[in-house]
Amino acid sequence: MLAHLHGIRDRVLDGAEPLEGETLLGVGAGDGLIGLAALDRVGPEGTVVFADVSPALLDECRRAVAAKGADDRSRTRPPWTRSRANRSTWRRRARS
Numbered sequence: 001m002l003a004h005l006h007g008i009r010d011r012v013l014d015g016a017e018p019l020e021g022e023t024l025l026g027v028g029a030g031d032g033l034i035g036l037a038a039l040d041r042v043g044p045e046g047t048v049v050f051a052d053v054s055p056a057l058l059d060e061c062r063r064a065v066a067a068k069g070a071d072d073r074s075r076t077r078p079p080w081t082r083s084r085a086n087r088s089t090w091r092r093r094a095r096s
């Protein structure tokens, strides 16, 4: 990670406070600059969801999250993921 981005990352997260116990969605999570720091701010009861179009970057996020020992507090998703319920709603609408 590029050290000069840390100040920007911290200002973004400062603007989102308070984050303790929240679920934070990082859209365009990249390699996790913001999301990984957010894991510290959401704390043990919070969750961070890393969403990105790049499967390779999501793999990097998963590796970094595992290195932090935070697998149980994080998810990775492609941005187009829909729940099962949403998928069937979309199909019904498409048929009508």
Ligand SMILES: C[S@@+](CC[C@H](N)C(=O)[O-])C[C@H]1O[C@@H](n2cnc3c(N)ncnc32)[C@H](O)[C@@H]1O
Pocket: 027, 028, 029, 030, 031, 032, 033, 034, 035, 051, 052, 053, 054, 057, 079
């Ligand atoms: C400048 S990087 C973001 C850096 C990131 N927020 C961080 O904390 O390091 C932009 C990211 O957005 C992703 N991206 C671009 N279009 C997207 C889309 N439509 N949905 C989700 N992610 C997208 C790119 O793959 C890239 O990783």
